[in-house]
Amino acid sequence: MARSLKWRLISLFCLLIAASVGLLSIFLSNHLENSYLDNLQSRLVQEATLLSEIVPEHISEDPDSFDAYIKELGASLDIRLTVIDPGGQVLADSLQSPSDMENHSTRVEFIDALKNGLGTSVHQSASLGYEMLYVAIPVKSGTEVLAVVRVALPVEEVYAAVGDVDRTILLSALISILAAGLLAVWVAASLTRPIKELTAIARRIARGQMDAVQIEVSGKGEMEELAHAFRLMTERLRDSINAVSSERDRLSAVLERMGDGIFLLDCEGTISLLNPAAERIFKLEAEHVIGHSFVEAIRDHEIHSIFEHSKSSGKQEMGFVELASGRRFLGIIATPLVSQSGYLVLVQDLSELxxxxxxxxxxxxxxxxxxxxxxxxxxxxxxxxxxxxxxxxxxxxxxxxxxxxxxxxxxxxxxxxxxxxxxESGQAVLNLQPGDISTAIKLAAARLSPQAERAGISLGVELPETLPQVKLDENRIEQVLVNLVHNAIKFTPKGGRIKIGARTQGQILVVYVSDSGIGIPEDDLTRVFERFYKVDKARSGGGTGLGLAISKHIVQAHGGNIWAESRYGKGATFSFSLPLG
The missing domain is CATH 1.10.287.130 (Signal transduction histidine kinase, dimerisation/phosphotransfer (DHp) domain)
Structure with missing residues (x-):
């Protein structure tokens, strides 16, 4: 609270008032004291002048008579009266015996009187022991100085009177300061109330509560203009924040849905942002790598070297990297951001291409x-x-x-x-009708049984008692089954077995062709459905290499899926699914 604007204003206002009243009080006190002393001095000068005219008539009298006369005269005038010869010897004094008094030739007022015709001073009386105001005037006879008349009065009364006035001034000053302090409190409160209101509004804006802010500030003049300016600033700030939020949301949506990985790095190569694609490509979690170095996160020196080249050259750098893990092929583009405030690293997964x-x-x-x-x-x-x-x-x-x-x-x-x-182009229209898959299985088995017999292979059908109907193009599904069985016959040695069957599995019907042939190497399982792809590299098995590719597209046209499972040397199973309902 002591450091608030209100109390700083009050303190400053009171300090200024106190300083002003204090200086004024000192000035008045000094002025009053000087005025009293001037008045007293004027009185003494008048009386000294009058006495300088009277003293010559009695100065030639007997010293004791002259001293008695001076004492009587001083008592009647209620002042101290002293007559001093030109050599400084006291001839008479209204309060002391001249014989007891020291030579006054060194007194300031005495010297000035002889020199200038008038001497004044304020000093402590050596004989009386208290401070007095002295005025001295030479007594002349023609041009000859007969003596010096000195009159004096104590200045204690002056100081007492000045003290009474000082106390009055001090009391008035305290009252003035108190009144000024109360006025300062009221003025400071009036000035700071709108500022407090604006401060409270600013805090709500800082908390993001701009939609609920109503800028109604008490005060006129400059405060009203400040409130108006604050209102305009808030509206523009709200519009700017909305625009930034909209841009941020759009950028976030783009980053979320981009297939390419994005890393945002600072000048030191520390990760400040990455998108889901980058997390997926490098199997990272954002909360675990943000704030860590780029090379620490990706753990690949080739990718990091592309970033380092961009960092050292200050230009965009590109490169291609093949990751050993997952056999992925990546395109890397490292670009310095504007003003070298950081770097953008784009990671493109080119494995599919x-x-x-x-x-x-x-x-x-x-x-x-x-x-x-x-x-x-x-x-x-x-x-x-x-x-x-x-x-x-x-x-x-x-x-x-x-x-x-x-x-x-x-x-x-x-x-x-x-x-x-x-x-593939969709030009082959399927004639989908509800049908029984068992019919297509049996027809395919019947067509290829003679070929299996000639090869010395057992061909059997395994079907449950009932199977649900599915929508299918019976001729096309039969073509798929013929291709799969023919393929099994081709790669099953004499004495082997082939089974054709079907089963329901959740909401799909699974049809399979299983053989006890030579099997398929693991590396070839994902490629057997490609055009012209043959596991038999010497192509000694015959055929065009298109049968499995055609089967794949027929099954997919039915809304199903086809896959192969095998252990090399232990036979293979080709399966495809058709949706039920």
Whole structure:
């Protein structure tokens, strides 16, 4: 409270009043004392002048008679009267015996009287022991100085009178200061009340309660203008905060939904912000890494070196990093912020793009390979026929039969590519009807049983007594089952077993084809449904490599999913799901 503006104003106001009244009191006291002394001195000068005219008539008398006369005269005038010869010897004194008094030649008033015709001083009387005001005037006869008349009065009465007046002045000063203090309290309260109101409003604004603030401040003049300015400031501040909040929300929404990772670093490389994508890519938690260094969080020197290059060059730096963990391929862009206040590190997960690029290259290589073999065979067969084999009917018939087989392979490849393209583009319309999956399973088993028998493989069907109906295109689902069973036959050695079955699992129907074949390596499980992808790298198993890709897209068009499970050397199980209801 003592440090508040109100009490500082009161203290300052009272201090000024007290100083002013004090100085005025001192001035009045000194002025009064000087005025009393001047009046007293004027009286003494008049009396000394009068006595200087009387003394010459009696100075030639007997010394005792002259002293008696001076004593009588001093008593009648109620003053001290002293007559001093030019040498300083006291001739007569109204209060003391001249013989008992010392020489007065060194007294100031005596010296000034002889020199200037008038001498005055205030000093303590050596004979009486108290302070007196002295006035001395020379007594002359013509130009000759006969003596010096000195009159004196005590100044104690002056001091007493001045003291009474001083006490009156002091009392008046105290009353004035008290009144001024009360006035200061009222004035300070009037001045600081609007300031307190504005302070309370400012505190509410600082707490974010701007919507509830009503700026109504008491006071006129400058305070009213201040309240108006404060009101305008609050409105603009509210608009600015709303704009900043809106921008922050939009930025937050962008950062939340960005697929690329964002790190915001300060000048020292300490993380101040990261988005969910960055947390996901590096398996981080924001609350655990904010405030820690970038390299400590990501633990990868290649990524950190890109940031360091940007930091040292002051320019944007780019680079690509392949993480050993997870086999991910990342694009890194480190950019200094405006005024070098920090750095923005953008992390792009390019793993899927790289995978798709590899798939594209594999697709081109696979389709080239698939086309090269039959085209080479056709070319060789036709060249052989042209070179004379056509003249031998039996040989020509055999070559023509081989040409038919190669053309059939090309036709199958083109047909499957056309089917795959139509399914992927949505041009192949499915005829979805409620149906029993058991029918499609049995038809597929019947179609491929002869092929399984020729390969020495047992093909069986495992179905529960009842299965719920699902919406399906029976011909397309049969095509999927044929592809899966054919694939199982191809990679199951003689004496092996293949099972086709179905089961309900929650809100889906799961259909599976399980075999006891050579299995699929773990690294190939995620790629077996790609176009032309073959686990048999030498392609000795035959086929176009499109069957599983077509099956995948047919199942997905039904709203289901397809997957493979296998332990290499222990067989494989291909499963797909169809939604119920």
């Amino acid at each position: 790289r995978r798709l690029e590899k798939v594209r290259r594999d697709f081109v290589a696979n389709i080239s390979h698939e086309l090269r073999t039959p085209i080479s065979s056709l070319k060789l067969l036709t060249e052989t026929l042209q070179e004379g084999a056509a003249s031998d009917a039996a040989v020509a018939a055999g070559f023509i039969e081989k040409i038919h087989l190669e053309v059939d392979k090309l036709a199958q490849l083109v047909t499957e590519l056309s089917d795959l393209s139509a399914i």
